[in-house]
Amino acid sequence: MPGRWRELWDRLVASDPGLGRLRMAVSGAVAMATALGVEYGFATLLGADAQGVLISMLLGAIVAMMGSLALTGSDVGEKVRTAVWFPVAIGGGMVAGIAVAGSTGLMLSVFVVVMFLAVFVRRWGPAFFNYGFMAWMGYFFASFLHPSWSMMPMIVGATVVGTAWVLLLSITLLNTHAPRTLRRVVRAFDARARAVARAGSDLLTHADRPDVDGGRARRRARRALGRRQTRLAEVALMVEAWSAERGALPEGWSGPALRRRLIDAQQAVDGIVAGADSLAAGGSPLAGRAAVLLDRMARRDDAGAERAARELADATGDDTGTPPPGRLAARHLAAAASEFVALARIAEAPPGTAEVDDFEPAVGLAMGHLPGSPAVALDVPVHVRWWNPLAKLDMTTRQAIQVAVAGTLAILVGRELSDTRYYWAVIAVFVMFTGTGTRSETFLKGVNRLVGTLLGLFASIWLAGVTAGSTTAVLVTIVACMFVGFYMFRISYGFMIFCITIMVGQLYSALHEFSNALLVLRLEETAVGALIGFAVAVLVLPLGTRHTVRTVRGALFTALSELLVAVAQRLETGRIEPAEDGTPRDLDGLARGLDDRFRRLALVARPLTRPLVWGHSPSQTRHRLALLAAAVTHARALTVGVRGDREENDADVATACRALAVASDRLAGTTPGYARPDAAEPLTRADVALFGGRGDPPGTWVTDPVRSPLIHLHDLLAELAQVDGRARGEAGGPDDPRTPDVAAALAVAAGAPRPDGDPQRAFAVASLTRALRRQLDEVTASGGPAPDGWWFADGTAAQRAAVPPGRHAARVAPRGD
Structure with a gap:
């Protein structure tokens, strides 16, 4: 082909x-x-x-x-x-x-x-x-x-x-046929991974061209890359769910083995996204070569992609001389693309040893698909400002009461329009509380039903004249509308109602009851039902969208905390303790569970990403979702990084994991958009544990597969908590007790023990060292020599005698100087 x-x-x-x-x-x-x-x-x-x-x-x-x-x-x-x-x-x-x-x-x-x-x-x-x-x-x-x-x-x-x-x-x-369906879903995973490569190629192509529109094209390309990365995680969960179906797995495979293979492939794709984004942001001259590589990968030219990956790696130069900008990102992208192609080559080959452990999927199926928002909101309680005994009712009872109230009103008002056709208003009400979880979703479903009915009305009038007098044409139209409506149902409810409105028109045409006035009456009754349904959803035991988002977001942070504690256990003892109920746990399963938590959050937060709900900012909601998506990605990378045996002592890394777990727990009860000051203390401890006086060789902090994801998680949690989880060397005057001691910074940078007696001072010193170390990592990991002299925390050169008050610098020098 x-x-x-x-x-x-x-x-x-x-x-x-x-x-x-x-x-x-x-x-x-x-x-x-x-x-x-x-x-x-x-x-x-x-x-x-x-x-x-x-x-x-x-x-x-x-x-x-x-x-x-x-x-x-x-x-x-x-x-x-x-x-x-x-x-x-x-x-x-x-x-x-x-x-x-x-x-x-x-x-x-x-x-x-x-x-x-x-x-x-x-x-x-x-x-x-x-x-x-x-x-x-x-x-x-x-x-x-x-x-x-x-x-x-x-x-x-x-x-x-x-x-x-x-x-x-x-x-x-x-x-x-479960085995065939599972093969198709795995094939869809591969196709979506190629779509991510296509989006990355488009982003790099825009970065390689002159900026003629103020960067709008690049921003659109970057958003498209993020959306496709999220959709890849969604289909990975579908593979997870179908793997649990009886007889679905091919011979030689097990649920844990397939999960592990897909996590490895997803990790490679995440590396491609990170590399493409870094090259595009830095305007690297290597962006063009990287775009060619991803274009070949998107077109399934795997042999050409491997050649392009080697050429891109060669173009970064050797370890001598001045490296080209973006060298490190280009090497990472080339390695990630090569890894994905290698995994794609053995996609159908079962692992060498089959897993025998019981497989518990992170998510199940609901009518052949992943569960929708009602399943997410099922256990979310109603948030009320005053005492209300009905607020403790479960979701199905609350919706049953809402339907009864809305149905009664729809009958009363609908009969004012028509004594015989008022049931259209009742149907609109009943369906609005079917497949919805929050009042925003109920409102959107009512709007979609109204718009679909309106547009279908015009199509019905036209088609009634085309099929008039032909029973065969009427039946074919009805079946065709049924097919298209069902196919589009999970994409657009409004389009399904458009098709159903045409079906209703054809049915009345076959019964010789069709008229324009009848369809207009249906539109009016539908509008009445939609308005009543929304009013009841808002006023009678409403389940608020923001409250639901807050609850589901808290569950995501709790799952992240559980994963971080499990990683700490793995680093400390080499094994993971079972859950409180005795259920065995593994890092791959916890990572997939975290993926599903984010999917659930994205489902219920979708109305808040549009300018339809008052009192919120869609752009801020999208930004916070992007931060959480990045946190989930780095948490998954962390589980991959701790699989093998590590030679070094990871006591500090385990301490950082536990501190970040505490920060996640504290973020679990926070309203999105509000600061969480008490998360600063565990973030401080994590910062000191990761960067306080380790004296590692330059470059190791960027390339370490365990500490690098933890660094990103630390920064993401700090931004989500709206606290400064590290001292950046910019705040505080010479008399401020939080100001780090330059001599101590020099000692820590040279590998001396950190000043444990003063946590604030240790934190500030570690953070200053960290900022400088990051600058060194970027240089030395790209093959450049470590620069001597005095430097600010932002990586700019400084003179010791010219450091202004409130800014801090340290000297880069060999250990022992």
Whole structure:
């Protein structure tokens, strides 16, 4: 396959990991289309009249649509156990609807009760989510299609036939083949890694060109690089989840082995991102060569990428003479690209020794996909300013109450617009509290439903004229809309509603009830339902977005603290103690758990990244998410760095890990955007442990695979806490007790023991030494000689006699001078 076409195929594979959306769309369209034919044949065999045929076909379509979503996975027994209750759920709703059909007031009251119960039962898992929805749909059909008791045998029969048909399809033609799906998800991981390389190549290309737009193109390219790096972590979690499916792993592989292989590949990609970003920011003349390397990697020209990596490494020069700018970043990028290509070459080869430990995935699957925001917000309590006993209710009970209140209001207001079509307002309300966790998500879903309905209205009017008089054209349009709507569902809910609005228009056209006024009425009722739903989400037991973000962010910091403590244990004793409940732990699993914590945070924080919620700054939210994403990346790198046996004594590094763990714990209870002063003390201890008087040779601090991620974590946590976790040699006058002693700085720089008797002084001395050491590392790691003389902490030259008050300098000199 030519490189360009191969890259286009990679983009398609990367956009739909495991082809999950395509599988859902095909399953929904095939199940619904065939169920219509099966139910038509069933009703005809029974000699049903026109109303009976219509009810049978509609019930079959509903069972097929819901069943195709519910009967996912590869476990046939689980599918049978789930499907056997479909007729009970729909039949129960139908019986309740027929029983109260004689009284409008009673029918509407029971409608609200059914809505409450349909949401309340979600607490018992995904299967009951579908049962509740089916019971609600059964009551809806019974209330508005007015079947009689004499039709119940046919209705039950139609439901059983529809259930049997969709179950048969789900275990035969539409069955999920777990090994094949896992291979596709792993293929999507590789494709997204290549997409990261493409974004890096674009960034370097912009850096190699004249700046004609004020740097906007470079900033866009840098943001695109960050987004693709985040999407790579997401598909890595999908591999994690599918690895736990029964029979999914190929022979010779185990869950821990596949997790380890992907973490190694992800670490290589992270190195590519860091190198590309550094080269682009520094305007290095090596950026052009690096862009060529990443372009070849993106086009799957792995042999060409290896040649380009060698050429880039050669272009950095030898260890003599003046190195070109960006030499160190270019070498790191070349090494990372070579490592990824080497891993890609053996991607299908199982490890030499298979793991035998039990595999516990960091995240599970929900209907074939990663869990959404409702699962994230499930255990988040309502934040109230005054005492409210209802605030202690769990999420499903709260949403059931919200749905009941909103449904009641939708019935009252909707009936003012239409006595017969008010159910569109009720449907809008019910769906707004389905698949949402916070009030911001509820609002966005209502807006998407309204916009999708509005745009679909115009399309429906046009298509009604095109398909008028042709039953075949109407059915084809309905099935096509079903397919496209399901395919786009996880990308754009508004687009799905656009397709559903067209389906509704086609249905009314087939029933000879279509009119422009009818669709306008649907838009009005939908608007009423959306407004009521949002008002209830805000006023009745609201789950605030900021409060949810704060809670999930705290869980992320707690997970980071747990990982840092585990690293410290690994450095101190060579093993990791089990969790409090006795569950074994490993660093790879903790790293993947941290990845999932960040995914959860990004899900619930998404509304805050847009200018839709008052009283916040989207740019600041995006910046804090970027800081947390970087912290997760460096934490993962830390787990990779401590795998092997280390020759040196890592007591100080373990101390730094534990200090950073304390800082993470203290950040867990902080509101985003607010300072956390008590995090400064453990950050100070970590700073002293990492840099206080070690006397390491220049260059080791940048290249050390353990201390380098810890340095980055320290700085990121300090910025998130909005405290100065180290003295930078700029603040404090000559009489300030925090001012470091120059003689002590010289002693520490020369390798003398640090002044442990004075923690503040030790901290300041260590930080000054650290800043100078970083300057030396950048020079010596690039092959340059260590400069002699006096230097400020920012790396600029100084004279001892000319150091102004409030600034501090130290002399770079060989040990013992």
